[in-house]
Amino acid sequence: MSAPQLKRRESDARPTFGEGVEPRHERIDVEEWEEIYVVGDVHGCRAEFEQLLDRLDLRDDELVVLVGDLVRKGPDSAGVLELVKERENVKSVLGNNEDKLVRGDKDIGLSEKLSEFVHSLPLVISWEGAMVVHGGIDPKQEYADHDPQELLNMRAPYAEGSSYDGPFWYDDFQGPQRVFFGHTVHEAPMERDHAVALDTGCVYGGQLTAYDYFGDDVITVPAFETYQGRSDDKIVDTESDHSPAF
């Protein structure tokens, strides 16, 4: 007897981006992985990242996807890149801080191999029902109309004042995919139907967060130290707008 046919959801379809993005869109087959974890901005916090991987007790058939910003601000950017490059079941999208290296705006003295690795990072990683981008999605634009800079730097495209005062892109985003993202620092992970914020400011003395995709759970490691200061008005208070939080 064959298994009952599950109804395909709209969000399961592969999202289609424009010509500047689609060649840098990596699609993952969920069937190949027993577990998928999505991890927030690491910013050179290698020790915390290693501790988080230990906590996840990652097996070869489990996947980690990072939201980008592996580098800069923290103590060991090259070490974080090495770790991600070495492991086949650890992947990352490009963050705006990697993009600064790619564009030559910043130089952190990476080896040629690590520099090549940074250049090779995709802008989008997606699987059935989900996608990972560094910044976010403009709720008023089709996916196909986004350019790379929008995906990397999206925060509050229709804000009248500071981008950290909102409204944020995810306040209006309706999916259908659920987007996992970093870039905008939140004091705690924030989970909504179509957006999950994972940059919990490890490098600013916050925490490093992993989201367990199949288990719908979060695993966090507190920062070992505050590597860089940040004013409170540039950290989103996850509870402030009464959005559903963990």
Ligand SMILES: [Mn+2]
């Ligand atoms: Mn960042």
